[in-house]
Amino acid sequence: ISADTPDAEVTADIWGLPDHLRPVPVVLLVDEVAELALFSNTAEKKRRERIVTALVRLVQLGRAAGIYVEICGQRFGSELGDGITMLRAQLTGRVSHRVNDEASAKMAFGDISPDAVLATTQIPVERPGTAVAGDSTGGWVRIRTPFTSMRQAVNACTANAHRTPVLAGWSPSAQCCRSCLPARPRPPRRRPSPSLPDPFPTRSA
Known part of the structure; x- marks a missing residue:
């Protein structure tokens, strides 16, 4: 410059x-x-x-x-x-769902806001998807994510697959992933052991 x-x-x-x-x-x-x-x-x-x-x-x-x-x-x-x-x-950005103890909440918000720590421990069990979001400014807010089924997630990925950008040196195709894996070594071939004589041969009368 x-x-x-x-x-x-x-x-x-x-x-x-x-x-x-x-x-x-x-x-x-x-x-x-x-x-x-x-x-x-x-x-x-x-x-x-x-x-x-x-x-x-x-x-x-x-x-x-x-x-x-x-x-x-x-x-x-x-x-x-x-x-x-x-x-x-x-x-800088932190999100925490319901936790079982205060120590786990402090791991997320101990250096951000004591109020966020308390709010995280008070999330009720009957409110799945509820979380606390905070950042380095000390601000925090309660959020709730909508339920997304596996079928909805798959449909969204399929509908937007054409938007996947092309990155140099990487392609998310299954063929690429298989080619990147090291080949499994084949087990050594074993020579057939010579047949042993029958310890109880059948004798004709």
Whole structure:
């Protein structure tokens, strides 16, 4: 960027780029963060450290490049290991459904609003879909999501499949997914063992 570049053409994120230059935004969804954080041996621990470090960097720097991260979990506390609370602190938008204890509510809203923590623990059982949404400004609100059946979700995905953008190096087709999987090694062929003599041969009378 030179000094002669107009101010209107200078931007810090992809949304300031013209349409023909703007890349497709990407949303990374983690369904259960505990599956990435738990480990049972040294190899899994090293793998876990790489994943958590990459997620923290992605959350910190990815927004300007149009990469957004949504992380879900039943619990999102320090018991999941190093780096988890740092990762949680980078997530500005928070949503929590009904929880069983105050500690779980504090994991979501402890650094946002004490009132949001109390509201989360007071969600009644007979109100499925009710949740509390908050952000880093300290504001929060009760929300309720409509029930969506599996058939409705499938129909919506099918009706909007043509809107799926083409990303370089990735195609969500089943054929691509199968080709990306490593080939299963075939079991070694075993030579047939020589037939053993019958220990009780039949004798003719």
